[in-house]
Amino acid sequence: MRSVLHILSCVLALAAPGSAQDPVGVVELELTGPVETIGIDAGFERTDLSLGLLSGETRRLWSPFLSRARIGSGEPTPRITDPDEARRARVVPGTVERPIEWAELPVSLKSRGLPALRTVRPEVGALRFAWILAAALLVLGLRRRPAMAALLGVAAGLAVTWIPAAPVEQPVVRVLEGDLRSGRWLQVRGSRERLQLGEPSAGWVRHLPQAADLHLELRESASGVTWSICSPKSRIYFMEEVSIPSTPGLQGPGGHAFGEVWLREPGAAWSPRGPWAGEERLPDELEGAPGPPGWLVAGLPQGVPILAGRLTAEAGEETWLRLVGFL
Amino acid sequence: MSPTSPPSTAVPLSRTAIFLFAWVLSVLPLTVDGGLQAALGDGSRLALSWLPWIAFVGMPGAATEGRDWLLALGLCVPVTAVALWVDQDAGLLAGRLHATNLAGVVALCTIGESRYLAARSDVPSYAPCWFVLVLGLPGLATALAWGAGGRLMEGTWAELLASLSPLSAMWRDVRQVDSSASAEFLGAALFCPSTLSCVVLVVVMAVLSRRGRAA
Structure with a gap:
């Protein structure tokens, strides 16, 4: 019975989602361009980094990497995932830094x-206002055919979300x-x-x-x-x-x-x-x-x-x- | 006229004017005015945009031949689509927003259809039913909460009564923007007390309308 409970608890621990906080470590990388993006595998989670390093450039830089803590897991050294990338990027040995265990912090x-x-909302913009105003006028024009007016309104509502908008900085x-x-x-x-x-x-x-x-x-x-x-x-x-x-x-x-x-x-x-x-x-x-x-x-x-x-x-x-x- | 036949007459001007007023009110939360936006805070613009439609679509008044709520639907969907986009881009939970949208569509269609059925057969009980469901219950709950200094509502029968009104339910959605309550799921929007009360209203009006026409 005890062994069944032990197996069950192991299965539940493995199936459980990641802890509330995922540790982020840092590691020094040596890169030789061209490098657009690289992936770092820290054992549990892959980190994709956009770098944009030009051809012939050589650089050493510190990079963050993500690892999702699991019960009973070790702490493998991060490695570059793609063999092509691995030729142009390497982890400098002995440079891995990780945070302490979250549990070690004071309660x-x-x-x-x-x-x-705080929530910052995007501006609706003149184009969207013009669109909903035009849609309203057209719908009112179909006052004698309410079903057509409803269809037109739904179509205008679907189309308005396609209007491009500038991203909002939160x-x-x-x-x-x-x-x-x-x-x-x-x-x-x-x-x-x-x-x-x-x-x-x-x-x-x-x-x-x-x-x-x-x-x-x-x-x-x-x-x-x-x-x-x-x-x-x-x-x-x-x-x-x-x-x-x-x-x-x-x-x-x-x-x-x-x-x-x-x-x-x-x-x-x-x-x-x-x-x-x-x-x-x-x-x-x-x-x-x-x-x-x-x-x-x-x-x-x-x-x-x-x-x-x-x-x-x-x-x-x-x-x-x-x-x-x-x- | 049978429910499936296309309406042959235009929506009366008085009804069109009411819908235009609702349209203006629903666009207001989306305006760029800084003072208004600051006053609205983090409240859901989508829920705010739905409020005037739920309040006005079933307003008793002139008899109409066709389903004039279809015109209201055509007017409100582009506005609520923009409000949905604004809330979604501000990081509000998508599940909750879709539930709010679904609850708004159901409320507009059911209340609008109830009004149409009642107007078609001169059902006299529609006006008091609409008043109690849409305006009376939230008004009563607000008055009780105001009288009790805001402490009476939570977990009381007044809260239960208020939850039957689609207007109260939508007003609650204005403030619960970041909650992870069950309204994230569309099922919760379909089976919440306010939606069910709207469905009951339309069923009752269909029965009374049929009896009235048979008589």
């Missing part, structure tokens, strides 16, 4: 709610997750459809819905190498451990100015404190000011002082902070 960092993503939300008891910080960045990031770094990626296709893109431009996590019609989050210095004597994050902060002391409700320059004493409670957004305080531990805040806006990115064990 207070792991259990927090994901940030809410905003990036950044959250700094701090746990002063362990001194560890996690940076979470999130966006819809495509999350553009700077230098490749190891971390964890999460995308919702999880069944959606996920791939990484690496691009080189005059400003350097950037990479993106892409997943159509999904919310994408990238989490990485970062080092943030504390303000001396205050144990808060140094060098940050806040547009708005809230403090929750053990056994008390959230207390709004308004703007805070970061270096000085925390301001007194602001009577009548609004509380923190619901998603910001979801999943935070009880019984410890917590500081939550919105940092003053940087270009095109809103940044929030959640700090457990403040003061």
Whole structure:
């Protein structure tokens, strides 16, 4: 009976979908052009990278790769998948960097709610407005034949989706997750459809819905190498451990100015404190000011002082902070 | 006129004017006005576009010979198609959006057909039925929620009553844009209380219409 249960649990473990967070590692590649795209196989998941390296160019660059953690799996070295690509690209030995196991992070960092993503809608545009106006006039013209009018309207509705539109750039939300008891910080960045990031770094990626296709893109431009996590019609989050210095004597994050902060002391409700320059004493409670957004305080531990805040806006990115064990 | 024969008369001007008004209201959530867009927030533009059609398509009034709701369908589909595209490109769940669309089409067709059947045979009970289903239930639920400071609705009989109205159901879809509730599935849209109440309305009107004509 025990062996049956053991086999059953193994089968269920193998059949289970990937963990909530998929680790992203980085590896140094040596490339000789022409290289348009290459695939990296890290044992469980293939990563496709768009490079666009010209003929004769030789380059060494750090590249991210995706591996989907499975129970009982080892950690194979990433390799170039296609034999043709393998002649032009190779993994530099001893350069593989992976994040630590997600389970090793403090519970207070792991259990927090994901940030809410703002929705930016595409503009309907003059062409689409003209189309629906023309369709309405034609449908009204068929007032004596309602069935024909309905058919025309349905046809116009199907055709309107074919009108091309410029892609919409979705905003990036950044959250700094701090746990002063362990001194560890996690940076979470999130966006819809495509999350553009700077230098490749190891971390964890999460995308919702999880069944959606996920791939990484690496691009080189005059400003350097950037990479993106892409997943159509999904919310994408990238989490990485970062080092943030504390303000001396205050144990808060140094060098940050806040547009708005809230403090929750053990056994008390959230207390709004308004703007805070970061270096000085925390301001007194602001009577009548609004509380923190619901998603910001979801999943935070009880019984410890917590500081939550919105940092003053940087270009095109809103940044929030959640700090457990403040003061 | 039998239900299968093509309508021979035009949709009356009064009805056309109502549909034009609904068209203007359904286009408003898609306009580029920054203040309006900020006020609407993350709400589903698709559900907002459906609201005026559900409210106006069955409005009692002048008797019509043909199925004038077909004209309303022809006017609303291009607008809701654009609203669907806007919501989908903004990253709203596709399953939920298709369910909203399906619920909107079913509500428009069933309420419109109920009105046609009732007008054809002068069924007097249509107007109160329409008023209770489309306007009365959401109005009652809103009044109760307002009176109770917004705390009465969840899990109460008032919420159950409101869920019978297609207008309430569509209004709920405006706000539940990112929820992974069962309305992601088309089946849930077809068998939700508001859709079933619309189907019951059309069946009742068909029966009453047949009796009226037989008499």
